[in-house]
Amino acid sequence: MAKIEDRALAPNASLNDDIGEETRLRMYRMQVEIREAEQRAYDLFLQNLVKGTSHLSLGQEAVAAGCAAAMKPGDLSFCTYRGHAHTLARGVPIEKVLGELMQRDNGLMRGKGGSMHLTSVDHGVMGSYAIIGAHLPIACGAAWRAQYKGQKDVSVCFFGDGTTNIGAFHEALNFAAVWKLPVIFVCENNLYMEYTPIGDVTAVPHPAADRAAAYGLPRIVIDGNDADIVYRTAAAAYEKARAGGGPSLIECLTYRYSGHSRADPAKYRPEGELEKWKERDPIKIYRERLKQFGVSEDIIDAIETYARRRVDEATEKCKAAPPPAVEILTTDVYANGGFAWRN
Amino acid sequence: MAELTYREAVARGIAQEMARDPDVVFLGEDIGKAGGVFKATVGLYEQFGPLRVRDTPISEQAILGAAMGAAMTGLKPIAEIMFSDFFAVCFDYIANEFAKSRYMSNGQVKCPLVVRTGNGAGSRFGAQHSQSVENWCMMIPGLKVVAPSTPRDVIGLMAAAVRDPDPVIFLEHKSLYSVKGDVPDGEIVDRLGIASIVRPGNDATIVALALMVPRALAAADKLKSEHGIDCEVIDVRSLVPLDTRTILGSVARTHRLFTVEENPRLCGWGAEIVSIVADEAFYELDGPPVRITTPHIPLPAADILEDLALPSVERIVERVKNAMES
Numbered sequence: 001m002a003k004i005e006d007r008a009l010a011p012n013a014s015l016n017d018d019i020g021e022e023t024r025l026r027m028y029r030m031q032v033e034i035r036e037a038e039q040r041a042y043d044l045f046l047q048n049l050v051k052g053t054s055h056l057s058l059g060q061e062a063v064a065a066g067c068a069a070a071m072k073p074g075d076l077s078f079c080t081y082r083g084h085a086h087t088l089a090r091g092v093p094i095e096k097v098l099g100e101l102m103q104r105d106n107g108l109m110r111g112k113g114g115s116m117h118l119t120s121v122d123h124g125v126m127g128s129y130a131i132i133g134a135h136l137p138i139a140c141g142a143a144w145r146a147q148y149k150g151q152k153d154v155s156v157c158f159f160g161d162g163t164t165n166i167g168a169f170h171e172a173l174n175f176a177a178v179w180k181l182p183v184i185f186v187c188e189n190n191l192y193m194e195y196t197p198i199g200d201v202t203a204v205p206h207p208a209a210d211r212a213a214a215y216g217l218p219r220i221v222i223d224g225n226d227a228d229i230v231y232r233t234a235a236a237a238y239e240k241a242r243a244g245g246g247p248s249l250i251e252c253l254t255y256r257y258s259g260h261s262r263a264d265p266a267k268y269r270p271e272g273e274l275e276k277w278k279e280r281d282p283i284k285i286y287r288e289r290l291k292q293f294g295v296s297e298d299i300i301d302a303i304e305t306y307a308r309r310r311v312d313e314a315t316e317k318c319k320a321a322p323p324p325a326v327e328i329l330t331t332d333v334y335a336n337g338g339f340a341w342r343n
Numbered sequence: 344m345a346e347l348t349y350r351e352a353v354a355r356g357i358a359q360e361m362a363r364d365p366d367v368v369f370l371g372e373d374i375g376k377a378g379g380v381f382k383a384t385v386g387l388y389e390q391f392g393p394l395r396v397r398d399t400p401i402s403e404q405a406i407l408g409a410a411m412g413a414a415m416t417g418l419k420p421i422a423e424i425m426f427s428d429f430f431a432v433c434f435d436y437i438a439n440e441f442a443k444s445r446y447m448s449n450g451q452v453k454c455p456l457v458v459r460t461g462n463g464a465g466s467r468f469g470a471q472h473s474q475s476v477e478n479w480c481m482m483i484p485g486l487k488v489v490a491p492s493t494p495r496d497v498i499g500l501m502a503a504a505v506r507d508p509d510p511v512i513f514l515e516h517k518s519l520y521s522v523k524g525d526v527p528d529g530e531i532v533d534r535l536g537i538a539s540i541v542r543p544g545n546d547a548t549i550v551a552l553a554l555m556v557p558r559a560l561a562a563a564d565k566l567k568s569e570h571g572i573d574c575e576v577i578d579v580r581s582l583v584p585l586d587t588r589t590i591l592g593s594v595a596r597t598h599r600l601f602t603v604e605e606n607p608r609l610c611g612w613g614a615e616i617v618s619i620v621a622d623e624a625f626y627e628l629d630g631p632p633v634r635i636t637t638p639h640i641p642l643p644a645a646d647i648l649e650d651l652a653l654p655s656v657e658r659i660v661e662r663v664k665n666a667m668e669s
Contacts, residue, residue, distance in 0.1 A: 076416070108449075109447060110449050112447055112448075113448060113449065117448070119444075119452060120451070121448070121451040121452065122451075126415060126416075127415075127447075127452060129440075131435050131439050131440070133404075134408065134435055134439065135408075137402075137405045137407070137408020137409050137411075138408045138411050138412040138415070139412055140408060140412060141408060141409035141410060141412020141414070141416075141420075142412035142413065142415060142416045144409055144412065144413050145412070145413045148368065148394060148413075148418065149417070155412070167404060168404045168405070171402035171404045172408065174400055174402065175400060178400065179397075328449070331450070332445050332446050332450035333485055334445070334485065334487075335453065335455075335507075336508075339484065340584065341484075341583050341584055342584060342587045342619075343536060343585075343586055343587060343588050
């Protein structure tokens with residue numbers, strides 16, 4: 001595993017430290033729910049109930065949970081096509097996400113967007129973007145609005161290691177730094193751009209953090225499998241942004257257990273790599289953390305049982321839901337609700 | 344009434360909207376302190392200050408992405424892309440992001456912004472700074488596309504574009520920046536999707552856009568005085584939404600259709616108009632529709648070659664006369 005520079009504080013011995021019991025239990029529940037929902041998405045895909053493509057975050061749950069738990073209502077998330085986890089972490093109902101994946105009328109966008117474009121403006125999820133890097137400048141724009149209007153929300157933009165080699169990444173980083181925008185760029189470095197190891201195609205060992213200096217930003221690399229570390233790092237970056245201190249670039253080291261997408265069996269991985277990372281599974285780490293802090297097995301088990309039940313219930317609702325109404329084929333192309341381009 | 348140049352009208356149009364609505368902001372390369380490379384935004388930085396008129400790095404993706412993020416969350420940005428040819432380096436935003444976000448999100452995401460850009464040939468800048476790219480934009484569901492031909496329309500259509508709830512591509516013609524025209528005093532606000540009959544006539548309909556409008560008008564004068572052919576000239580003004588009623592109504596009176604397009608021939612907007620007329624007014628036509636276009640070539644730099652490529656007054660006269668006499 002790559003060397004980790006932990007810029008966050010070491011986990012405190014007390015459950016009621018700066019993070020606190022309520023937030024920790026919430027982050028555990030989020031991670032378990034994401035794990036269960038993503039695993040369910042995979043199972044439903046095998047049953048041909050999830051169609052198209054899907055990009056799972058199995059193994060990367062701590063980044064989503066830590067970053068979302070540190071946000072305030074009104075903060076904005078900008079996600080990628082690997083965005084189920086970040087969408088769920090903002091409180092979007094599981095049924096809405098699975099419904100979209102299953103192309104049902106109860107889906108988040110009634111089947112018009114699909115797995116790669118999950119959007120829930122009411123929850124601050126301002127879209128999931130499937131063109132690599134596109135949303136980094138867009139997050140800058142949302143942050144510019146906050147700066148211009150004197151609003152205190154932050155825009156948090158998630159992307160993978162592969163994004164660090166596309167032009168929009170560099171344009172956005174410079175732009176955000178020059179304008180001192182309240183935007184936080186969170187790179188989930190899961191070691192593979194798609195099928196190719198990121199190290200094979202990148203000139204520096206840390207694809208995001210090693211570029212930070214080019215934009216006058218501090219180099220931040222953290223253990224992305226430890227939700228406490230993610231939470232503390234994110235909270236500090238949000239606070240800096242709200243105070244007018246400008247953007248941050250955070251590289252979270254993590255690992256995806258599944259392939260890039262449903263089509264990828266991930267045979268390119270060296271033998272033993274997956275198993276080694278599973279020893280550092282974010283949920284396993286956090287379960288142990290809670291136990292160290294004295295949270296009882298009963299409470300932990302109850303969180304897990306509850307998450308499973310919620311995913312089960314959502315699955316059944318989605319299976320029973322009808323497909324999208326055909327009338328929506330041509331709605332919402334333009335703001336008048338329709339698609340007319342002529343008189 | 345005042346006489347303004349087309350470039351002065353750009354600044355006045357933007358100023359009219361910025362003065363009206365504090366959520367209107369303006370960003371782009373060299374637009375602020377420098378007043379724009381075409382001097383079309385002179386005075387805005389001084390009038391509205393650095394927070395509302397923001398100079399950006401040479402980062403077209405960042406400019407359009409930032410405009411979109413701001414539009415999604417409550418501002419009404421006007422973004423400048425200096426030359427429309429540069430759409431090619433930020434086309435993701437135009438083709439994939441602005442245009443599709445409302446649909447993909449089932450109506451949750453709004454994108455009320457304007458991208459204004461210097462379009463068109465005549466400056467001897469060569470193939471990468473002279474293109475007419477209106478057809479790149481009009482084929483994308485979710486966008487609106489306008490191209491004014493007069494100083495007055497610059498202001499009226501700018502106001503309509505800024506107030507429109509959808510993303511609007513606003514194509515200013517570089518060769519029109521120095522052209523003068525009468526502009527009424529006070530606020531000017533048009534609606535998108537209205538074509539204008541700029542010269543009534545009985546014998547043939549000539550449909551034109553931007554720089555081709557004054558050329559079509561000059562050709563119509565010659566056709567009348569030298570050949571006795573009385574042409575009606577329509578300024579399309581807005582490609583999306585497209586005012587097909589005005590065009591179909593004109594063809595129903597004149598029974599002949601000519602389009603004058605600066606874009607290269609393949610998939611130019613005139614092809615769509617000819618197709619609509621063929622579908623819906625075929626039996627009104629007394630002869631085949633004729634498209635007068637730039638050939639299917641990149642634009643050359645040399646003046647003699649560039650002039651040869653673009654539809655000229657003489658070429659329009661020649662093509663209309665030949666078609667009407669055959």
